[in-house]
Amino acid sequence: MNVLVLNGPNLNMLGIREPGIYGTQTYDDLEDLCHAAGAEAGFETVGVFQSNHEGDLVDAIQEARGVYDGIVINPAAYTHTSIAILDALKAVGLPAVEVHISDVDSREPFRQTSYAGMACFARVAGEGLQGYAHAIRMLAEHLEA
Ligand code: DQA
Numbered sequence: 001m002n003v004l005v006l007n008g009p010n011l012n013m014l015g016i017r018e019p020g021i022y023g024t025q026t027y028d029d030l031e032d033l034c035h036a037a038g039a040e041a042g043f044e045t046v047g048v049f050q051s052n053h054e055g056d057l058v059d060a061i062q063e064a065r066g067v068y069d070g071i072v073i074n075p076a077a078y079t080h081t082s083i084a085i086l087d088a089l090k091a092v093g094l095p096a097v098e099v100h101i102s103d104v105d106s107r108e109p110f111r112q113t114s115y116a117g118m119a120c121f122a123r124v125a126g127e128g129l130q131g132y133a134h135a136i137r138m139l140a141e142h143l144e145a
Helices: 027-040 054-064 076-080 083-091 130-144
Strands: 001-008 045-050 070-074 096-100 122-125
Touching: 001 027, 001 076, 001 130, 027 045, 027 130, 054 070, 054 083, 070 083, 070 130, 096 130, 122 130
Parallel strands: 001 045, 001 070, 070 096, 096 122
Antiparallel strands: none
C-alpha cells in the first residue's frame, strides 16, 4: 500500500504562519509526522508533496494514478475554491481523506464550503498536525476493509 499526502498553498509556512491557528510546528515536522504515521499504518511508500500552485496539485493527483493506493489531502485555501482539484480527485477515483489543521467549520463562513471534500470518503479537521496521522490511519483502515 502506498499513500500520497498532498498539501496546498501556504502550508510550507507552518511554524511562521498564524501560529495561534496552525501551531508552531514546521512543514518539516509535518513531513516527518506523515512518514512516521504512514509507516506505522502499514504503508510501504509515503509520498509527501506541497505546492502553492493549483495546477501542480492537479498534476500530482493525476500522476498518483497507478502509483498510490490513496490520497490524504489538505488543499488549504483551494479547498474552498477549486473545482479543478475536485475534478482531478474524481477523475483518478482513488480513495481520499480530506484533512485540515484547524477546525474550518468554526471559522469564517467562506471556509465552510469544501469542493475537494465532495470527492473524499472522510474528513478530519481541528486536530492540529496529528490530524494527518488520524487521516492516514483512516485511509489504511479503508484500504484494508
Ligand atoms: C486549512 C484551512 C483553510 O481554510 C486555510 O485556507 C488553510 C489551511 C487548515 O489546514 O486548517 O490554508 O486547510
